[in-house]
Amino acid sequence: MPGIFVAKHAALKDGDRRIVKTTRGEIGVFAHSGGFYAYENKCVHSGGPACEGVMMPKVIDILAEDKTYQGQAFSEDETHFVCPWHGYEYNVKTGVCVGDPRRKLKSYEVVLRGDDIFVIA
């Protein structure tokens, strides 16, 4: 199975990422919560570098039992990466566009061969 070398396993720590240039475009490779995820670096909105923005936990509204609003918090379960052009957010584990879940970034398989990380593209 062909693949493109991304990094040594030890060099890509949790929270790190790399942008891999291929002949067909760029791919963002994320190390997150013990797993690896890879997506096309092209925002579904206007083609911006979707994988090159900040990582942020999902923001949630806190509602009490009586449905009253109690403020906001960061989710401990879901992390997003954000396109730096306009703020489109994507779930790092699925590539689904949070603001328009019908759309998602093209994903790629990431494999570990020995100490080397490859993206299959």
Place this chain on the structure above:
Amino acid sequence: MNIQTPVNEVRELRFDQFSSSESLVKASEQAHKRKYQDFLIVDVDCHHYETESHGEVFKYIENPVLRRQAIESASRGGRSSMLGGSVGYQDIGGRITRHWLRGKEKVDDSSRHRDIAKSLRWMDAMGVDYACLFPTQMLFLGAHPQAEVEVMMARAYNRWLCEHILAHEPRIVSMLYLPFNDPDATYQMVKDFGDRKGVVGFMVTSPRYKPVHDNCYMKTYRLLEEMGKPLSFHAAYNWNDQSLALTNKFIGVHALGFMWFNMVHMTNWVVNGLPERFPKLKTMWIESGLTWAYSLMQRLDHSYKMRTSDCPQLKRKPSEYMREMYFSSQPMEMPDDPSILEATFKMINAETQLCWSSDYPHWDFDLPGVIYDLPFLNETAKRNILGGNAAKLFGLDMKPVKKIPPLA
């Protein structure tokens, strides 16, 4: 066999440096793919951060007392500001990285002003030939409680802009800020600056509380009409406005606020017969998107047929006057069903009246692709909206002059 990609083709992200050209490299790819080099693109609404040049601008404040107040107020930082500010978090809590990274952008060319160098970088990256430059923080100055502060800053900024930017770079033009809270100073501004290089019109910031049909403005409208300079109304919000203060999130005050003041001014402009009084005065409505116009045309027409006595100067329906005005495109709403957008374009006569705008570097900027990629426009309509309409309005040469960076 695995392909071992050379190290220089796998890159790490850097959050300690910034380059307008590099951050927009994908916009440059779009520009090449769509062959923007072959035709004119004019951006009728973009910005710089004039606050970064306050040290230069304040030197142009004519009154020595106010000049000292401005300089002292700015130097304190963190306490009250003489110019005021705006409540808001446009960068979405740091998600729009260029807002906090752009201060790290290096400009080595000291032969021209930093704002010229930075503007040309993003203009070329997107494929823009000419850009109409506006300030950022001053968009909120219309709600300042001291009219003399608005006048002082408007005159100082306009002088600085003309002498430091417009005089030196023909690809950057501007519609100059009018201190609308002082009608006499507004008139004098047009008289003093109307013929300066690169001044293609004048601009009123929309969040303000003096109605556009007040008799005190008629002499200015007459003067603008005689000079052939368009008058634009640039939208913004005022979160302290009593109605808008009911919203509790920026998405709310932005969605409503950027339409609200232009809806009020447009309504007053039309029902008070200003298009009949000044038939050759061209107006442009900036940064309210398009749906407000589509809606207001129908609302006003519906009521007009029953209440002509409210607006006896009108000889046609309100929408017919609005259809002869100019509109900037950004932030262009993109409904899932393109036929809705197509109807909006038809309603405002977009092929001759719509002018593309980016609003760059602000958080919700648009690329030329928002127009170029529309399936219902032919090539002529695309080129009119992206540049031809503005070139006609501003008197610009139709020959493209941009230098889109070559692809790596």
